[in-house]
Amino acid sequence: MSAPAKIRNWLDERFGWDQLMAFVRHKTVPTHRFSYFYFLGGMTLFLFGLQVVTGILLLMYYRPTPDGAFESVQYIMTQVPFGWLIRSIHSWGANAMILTAIAHMFSVFFLKSYRKPRELTWLSGMILLFLVLAFGFSGYLLPWNMLSLFATKVGTNMAAQVPLLGHWILVFLRGGPDVTGATLTRFFGFHVAVLPGLATLLIGLHLLLVQRFGMSVPPTVEAEWKVDPSKVQELRFFPNFFLRELMAWYIALAALGALAAFRPWELGQKADLFASAPAGIRPEWYFMFMFQTLRFLPAKVGPFAGDLVGVLGFGAAALVWTCLPFFDNDKRGRGKRWIAGAGVFALTYFVGATAYAYLVAR
Amino acid sequence: MNTKRHREWMKSRAEVRLAAHNREWMSKAGAFWFALLFCSFFFLVPARLPAQTEAQQKNSCLTCHSQLDAPLHVDTQTFAESIHAQKGITCVTCHGGNSSSDDPTEAMSAAAGFKGAPQRKQVPTFCASCHANAAYMRNFNPSLRTDQYSQYLTSVHGHLLAKGDTHVAVCVDCHGIHDILPPDDPRSSVYPTNVAETCGKCHANAAYMKVYKIPTNQLTLYNTSVHHAELVGKGDLSAPTCSTCHGSHGAAPPGVKSVVNVCATCHVFQAQLFDASPHHDAFSSLGLPGCVTCHSNHGIQAPSDAFIGVRKGAVCLKCHSAGEPGYDAAAKIHTELTNLDASVTHSRDILSRAEQAGVEVGQIQMDLDQARDDLTKARVSIHSADLKVVDQNIEAGLKVTRATYKAGQAALAQASYRRKGLFISLGITLLVLLSLALLIRKLESGPHF
Numbered sequence: 001m002s003a004p005a006k007i008r009n010w011l012d013e014r015f016g017w018d019q020l021m022a023f024v025r026h027k028t029v030p031t032h033r034f035s036y037f038y039f040l041g042g043m044t045l046f047l048f049g050l051q052v053v054t055g056i057l058l059l060m061y062y063r064p065t066p067d068g069a070f071e072s073v074q075y076i077m078t079q080v081p082f083g084w085l086i087r088s089i090h091s092w093g094a095n096a097m098i099l100t101a102i103a104h105m106f107s108v109f110f111l112k113s114y115r116k117p118r119e120l121t122w123l124s125g126m127i128l129l130f131l132v133l134a135f136g137f138s139g140y141l142l143p144w145n146m147l148s149l150f151a152t153k154v155g156t157n158m159a160a161q162v163p164l165l166g167h168w169i170l171v172f173l174r175g176g177p178d179v180t181g182a183t184l185t186r187f188f189g190f191h192v193a194v195l196p197g198l199a200t201l202l203i204g205l206h207l208l209l210v211q212r213f214g215m216s217v218p219p220t221v222e223a224e225w226k227v228d229p230s231k232v233q234e235l236r237f238f239p240n241f242f243l244r245e246l247m248a249w250y251i252a253l254a255a256l257g258a259l260a261a262f263r264p265w266e267l268g269q270k271a272d273l274f275a276s277a278p279a280g281i282r283p284e285w286y287f288m289f290m291f292q293t294l295r296f297l298p299a300k301v302g303p304f305a306g307d308l309v310g311v312l313g314f315g316a317a318a319l320v321w322t323c324l325p326f327f328d329n330d331k332r333g334r335g336k337r338w339i340a341g342a343g344v345f346a347l348t349y350f351v352g353a354t355a356y357a358y359l360v361a362r
Numbered sequence: 363m364n365t366k367r368h369r370e371w372m373k374s375r376a377e378v379r380l381a382a383h384n385r386e387w388m389s390k391a392g393a394f395w396f397a398l399l400f401c402s403f404f405f406l407v408p409a410r411l412p413a414q415t416e417a418q419q420k421n422s423c424l425t426c427h428s429q430l431d432a433p434l435h436v437d438t439q440t441f442a443e444s445i446h447a448q449k450g451i452t453c454v455t456c457h458g459g460n461s462s463s464d465d466p467t468e469a470m471s472a473a474a475g476f477k478g479a480p481q482r483k484q485v486p487t488f489c490a491s492c493h494a495n496a497a498y499m500r501n502f503n504p505s506l507r508t509d510q511y512s513q514y515l516t517s518v519h520g521h522l523l524a525k526g527d528t529h530v531a532v533c534v535d536c537h538g539i540h541d542i543l544p545p546d547d548p549r550s551s552v553y554p555t556n557v558a559e560t561c562g563k564c565h566a567n568a569a570y571m572k573v574y575k576i577p578t579n580q581l582t583l584y585n586t587s588v589h590h591a592e593l594v595g596k597g598d599l600s601a602p603t604c605s606t607c608h609g610s611h612g613a614a615p616p617g618v619k620s621v622v623n624v625c626a627t628c629h630v631f632q633a634q635l636f637d638a639s640p641h642h643d644a645f646s647s648l649g650l651p652g653c654v655t656c657h658s659n660h661g662i663q664a665p666s667d668a669f670i671g672v673r674k675g676a677v678c679l680k681c682h683s684a685g686e687p688g689y690d691a692a693a694k695i696h697t698e699l700t701n702l703d704a705s706v707t708h709s710r711d712i713l714s715r716a717e718q719a720g721v722e723v724g725q726i727q728m729d730l731d732q733a734r735d736d737l738t739k740a741r742v743s744i745h746s747a748d749l750k751v752v753d754q755n756i757e758a759g760l761k762v763t764r765a766t767y768k769a770g771q772a773a774l775a776q777a778s779y780r781r782k783g784l785f786i787s788l789g790i791t792l793l794v795l796l797s798l799a800l801l802i803r804k805l806e807s808g809p810h811f
Binding site for chain 1: 720723725780781788794798799801805
């Protein structure tokens with residue numbers, strides 16, 4: 001018996017390897033005109049993995065203190081072999097991951113993949129999206145530069161608008177009433193321990209649920225397949241679908257490498273707690289639509305502060321959006337029209353307000 | 363008694379009914395009319411305030427003099443804005459008389475203590491009656507100086523006035539009369555940015571100054587100077603104006619020996635180096651006025667490296683000629699300064715290119731700031747006229763520029779290396795993608811697919 005066969009036998013006796021392989025071989029992915037959207041989830045997972053790997057490498061040199069954070073990132077960018085590449089891929093990759101996560105969410109929404117029995121899959125995915133945004137928000141401060149310092153001040157101030165708990169949340173996030181070194185160490189803790197732990201658990205749950213219920217087929221395709229079962233097409237997950245996904249990952253990696261080489265992530269000026277706010281303070285692109293909305297709002301909306309209305313409005317919208325599968329319980333399985341309309345509005349508003357904010361900033 | 367009580371009771375009832383009616387009306391008329399009335403009140407009030415003030419504070423002086431023609435005219439509004447009016451000083455405080463009387467004869471009578479307007483020669487003592495009285499001035503501003511009059515007596519203006527020359531400036535020529543504003547008010551004629559124009563009213567007037575036989579181009583020259591550019595152009599109030607060098611109340615041109623001291627109030631290091639330099643004694647023996655000899659006075663320009671050296675326009679050529687040690691030293695200092703300046707520029711350019719190529723050079727750019735500091739020090743150290751002192755700073759700066767230029771070259775090489783690496787890895791990625799595509803094709807073309 002050859003060495004690989006011996007190892008396989010050893011594994012099979014203990015873990016039921018052949019049974020696992022048989023399961024993988026039999027797993028299929030539906031093939032239809034919307035199949036390309038199935039790549040988005042895998043792409044987000046790949047980018048998350050890339051963040052973990054590059055993040056661990058950055059941890060070898062990063063120092064989460066006000067006196068050391070900026071200098072350590074500068075050291076990574078200039079002295080550490082390939083440090084510039086790792087840090088740039090981590091920063092660009094974070095943005096790419098948030099982009100694919102948002103695209104994944106909208107694709108799941110418009111393909112109605114959240115329908116029964118996949119409500120919990122949607123719910124876990126939404127919580128993962130919030131975690132990904134929290135990763136972005138907490139990671140933005142870590143280089144400890146002027147822009148990140150003031151963007152964090154603005155961002156955490158928004159949290160203070162929450163009625164009753166606002167001040168408590170603000171102090172909890174900042175580690176005090178102001179953004180200081182305490183905020184930096186706190187955000188570092190969230191970014192490298194709390195959030196990865198929660199995200200890993202939720203990704204496990206999300207994948208388990210995807211595995212349990214299989215890939216959802218859009219209602220229109222499902223209807224066509226019911227009428228004519230001969231149209232049903234499936235692709236083996238392994239190796240056929242997996243190899244295609246692998247190609248997409250390679251392309252993503254090459255794109256991130258090109259961005260790192262031609263547009264390395266900027267470091268900016270070291271944060272100065274006593275300096276006045278520099279011009280052009282703005283959050284990362286994925287929070288721009290909220291930032292712009294708060295700008296749209298007047299100082300007072302009726303008897304309430306404009307910011308309070310904005311924050312509460314976004315909170316309520318996020319809650320409704322997260323609980324969407326429980327509203328969209330149309331018996332015919334095609335979903336309610338107003339929900340589809342709300343989705344179109346949400347996507348249009350997200351893209352429009354973000355684009356408008358950048359146009360105004362120019 | 364009962365009738366009186368009844369009337370009061372009726373009155374109070376009527377007030378209660380009126381108040382109730384007002385409340386009802388307010389609730390019915392709505393917020394619009396209230397807002398309109400509210401806004402109208404604020405709109406109308408400023409227009410009515412002066413009239414109310416006049417009514418409350420009777421001042422027959424202003425009532426008449428606001429209607430008289432110059433030179434007896436006093437503008438009510440301007441006077442109200444003046445520092446004197448703001449501090450409660452009225453016409454009678456300076457001029458005496460009785461401002462509460464509408465009869466001019468009585469208002470301006472000797473019995474009422476009327477003093478009238480002082481003669482021009484009397485103006486300084488007239489103003490000093492308050493401004494030189496520390497006890498009195500303490501009532502208004504305890505930190506205000508009260509030595510203006512004694513300083514004025516030491517000034518050229520004061521000396522000439524004492525000799526009976528009433529052409530010279532007295533208090534009101536610079537500060538105004540009824541429109542005097544505090545010197546920190548940007549509208550004041552003695553606010554730093556306005557001082558040169560105020561002095562220029564006389565000193566730039568060739569006809570007026572003809573009797574004194576002194577130049578009248580100071581203002582024109584000053585307006586072209588670096589000091590004017592900083593003070594008026596950039597609003598830097600620390601930049602000098604006429605009174606900074608000449609004094610204000612004690613105004614006098616600095617003597618040849620004191621020029622360095624005057625400039626040294628701001629340019630401390632240059633003055634220290636000059637005092638220890640061979641130029642100090644040489645200039646003194648020739649009767650040359652220190653700093654002014656090379657930099658000029660009113661029309662002083664921003665110094666450049668072309669000032670020093672032996673090329674056309676260099677100030678060194680005023681005294682030094684070819685073959686002298688000073689001539690050679692000047693030439694060498696110029697060469698060294700321009701070398702360091704060029705090195706700083708080269709380093710800055712290469713770092714800028716590296717930055718644009720995406721390489722992090724923030725720390726190296728900060729290091730280059732040290733070379734810029736060394737260049738500034740070298741430019742200051744030329745006042746020592748000592749080549750060794752200048753050399754020390756030049757060498758320190760060149761050491762930094764050599765290191766930063768080298769670092770810039772390395773950063774550009776790094777950018778090139780990254781791009782080459784990227785193209786190689788992109789090639790490998792493309793090969794892997796092709797292989798995967800072929801593998802998929804092979805897998806899916808087989809009989810078992």
